[in-house]
Amino acid sequence: MNVTEAVASRRSIRAFLDTPVSDTLLRELLEKSARAPSGGNVQPWQVQVLNGSRLQDFQQHLAQQDPREKPAYEIYPKDLPSPYRDSRFKVGEDMYGLLGIPRDDRAGRFAHLARNFEFFGAPAAFFCLIDRAMGQPQWSDLGMFLQTFMLLAQEAGLDTCAQEAWATRPQAVTSFLQTPDNLMLFCGMAIGHRDPEAPVNELVSDRLPLDSSAKWA
Secondary structure, three states: OOHHHHHHHOOEOOOEOOOOOOHHHHHHHHHHHOOOOOHHHOOOOEEEEEEOHHHHHHHHHHHOOOOOOOOOOOOOOOOOOOOHHHHHHHHHHHHHHHHOOOOOOHHHHHHHHHHHHHHHHOOEEEEEEEEOOOOHHHHHHHHHHHHHHHHHHHHOOOEEEEEHHHHHOHHHHHHHHOOOOOEEEEEEEEEEOEOOOOHHHHOOOOOOOHHHOOOOO
16 A cells, blocks of 8 residues: 555544454554654654553543543634635534434434544544643644554554544543643544444545645745
8 A cells, every 4th residue: 555545545434343453553553653743853742552451441431430521622713714614514414414313313413422432432542642831833743643643554454533522531531541740632543443334434525626725826
């Protein structure tokens, strides 16, 4: 698989098989991902891996926590303008259409959203954290690291879903991981093999035309 193929085939998978993922493979992918670009070679990412029984322990811990938490950060601006709002709305409608959940079925939509906090059934996962002393440039380094991991996972035959939804449960996550106070949660990453029978995994999100985001000066 070349880079173009990995980019084209990567999806945010929201239904996984229970096929195990080895710690050896996860370690290999994370070591390769550390070659991601990083301003000043700061390498600000901190990763906590959950696999096998440890992931099950976390799910039990999560079930005992109060879900009403202050988010680690605002995932989207409160007044998201067009065309960004339009793109977000459409991908949501496309996803729920594949799931057969109509817009007025609020319970059904909330139930699917709650699957975020089960890593969509993935057998392995990790949390990505960053030192609170870091600024916006270092947050962009996290994005490059995460994308590098997802493409390498694709090459290795694994599927992923980067999950900023975990930013709404920072205390539940960090209390389980026992991370020091200087580290804040950025996102989670579900890792495994996609369920080929799940309709939601057929979702291919749109991309805006190049001319809307790129100009030749």
